């Protein structure tokens with residue numbers, strides 16, 4: 001199977017074998033991602049990183065990934081991105097960038113921007129997040145981190161907590177985990193619980209999941225605790241936010257009943273969801289997860305550009 | 308008053324059982340251009356045999372294709388199409404929602420890239436059967452109440 005020339009817009013564009021191929025390739029990329037070995041396989045190739053919306057972590061890891069494979073990067077970021085949006089259509093920007101590069105990574109505030117780019121571009125397009133829409137490379141690096149630490153995903157119980165309503169990360173992650181056969185528990189205050197259309201999709205694929213409201217009770221039985229950011233804007237007033245933020249703050253002490261191998265993940269940046277005391281526990285994996293953005297994006301760049 | 312005075316059609320297409328009041332909305336979907344001058348009659352809010360209101364459109368000397376007619380289902384899912392030759396119905400069928408709806412309905416997601424200035428027409432693809440649901444090809448949003456967002 002070859003992924004050469006493909007676009008990666010949504011995680012659902014990939015079948016199970018293709019996801020497996022990407023995760024295996026990512027594992028092989030780890031030493032080069034750390035800079036321990038040299039990899040020049042994309043020497044002479046250019047990545048256009050088109051960031052119409054700020055996302056330092058995603059942009060830097062795409063750029064690092066390309067550099068670690070010996071390739072070059074041209075970038076649109078910051079103010080330049082927003083004035084481009086005002087000045088011309090995305091369709092035009094894409095056809096310009098396609099002339100200057102071999103592959104495009106795009107981040108854009110509008111949903112559907114990556115699919116539109118892929119429609120106009122003759123070179124592969126990777127979605128680095130479009131509005132509240134898709135962010136497939138985040139899902140891939142999440143899956144990679146879980147598999148790297150705990151192996152066979154179908155045997156795991158994954159608890160996903162925090163903002164499950166607006167957090168797109170948790171939507172595509174749970175759909176992917178559902179397809180892979182993992183058991184899931186969604187834990188969030190009612191106001192920001194998992195949205196119905198995702199639960200409908202999970203039901204359609206016969207995934208096994210629970211919806212609960214108390215995070216403490218989920219900890220002893222879970223293999224992965226995946227926390228996401230809870231934003232103040234989602235609450236009617238400060239008081240209600242403080243109440244929820246307090247109840248959903250993971251501390252080292254709360255993790256005492258956890259399984260020994262349980263891992264805590266977070267797409268970062270965190271606000272108050274994970275207390276710094278967790279950083280020193282053997283459960284913390286969010287920095288490894290952030291690093292994993294590099295080998296996973298290296299794997300994608302490599303597979304889309306080379307055989 | 309119940310009798311509608313529309314002359315019987317010799318050759319052409321009759322679209323019947325159109326949702327009352329929607330006849331004018333479907334005209335732009337019929338690909339009838341300004342050069343068309345043979346004859347077109349519209350009856351609105353007429354009573355059907357089952358005493359329900361409906362609209363009817365008759366197009367003279369033009370047989371409309373099965374495929375292009377299916378677009379009508381977005382606006383009026385129960386419409387029937389009859390092809391008439393020499394006063395006889397030679398073919399009759401009900402419209403059926405197509406697999407892909409292009410350029411007829413705006414995506415309901417206001418933050419969707421297709422609702423801006425991009426040079427694309429909207430594209431909704433069938434995502435679910437029974438009940439039939441469409442989703443935006445670009446942003447992936449499942450769409451509700453298509454008839455409210457006809458372009």
Ligand SMILES: [Zn+2]
Pocket residue numbers: 112414415416419420421443444445446447448
């Ligand atoms: Zn859309």
